Amino acid sequence: MTIQFEESDLAQFSGTTAYHRHWASPVKLTDGVAFMATHGCGWLVDAIVSHQRNPAVKKLEFQAWHLSVRADHSCQLFCDDGNGQLNMVMQQIPYTDVPPSWKLKLWLVDGVLMVPSEY
DSSP: OOOOSOGGGGGGOOSOSOOEEOTTSSOEEOHHHHHHIIIIIHHHHHHHHHGGGSHHHHTOSEEEEEEEEOTTSOEEEEEEOSSSOOOOEEEEESOOOSOTTOOEEEEEETTEEEOGGGO
16 A cells, blocks of 8 residues: 655644554554554554564563665664664665655554654
8 A cells, every 4th residue: 555645744643532453452553643554554553563572672661663764765664762772673674655755753652652743
């Protein structure tokens, strides 16, 4: 599925009106993340959720997930503690249609995955 939103569309989300359950885990998604998932970034949500089985990641109270897209559309997904420390995961992804200019970041706090403006 191709990306069907603009990076700026994520700024409209502040807080959430409902929590949406991830299809394969107890992780809850905010409205902003549910929007991303249904508009072409479900794979990103699934990738983050899949790393929750890693004990080093799971023990973090605050997880900051970053997607860094290169000019050739390969990308790197990584997680840190929100202060740029403790780089816990680094996953190489061979292709994405997320534009290289985007700086996607998601936070996972207390089992809830959110865009930063929803914190």
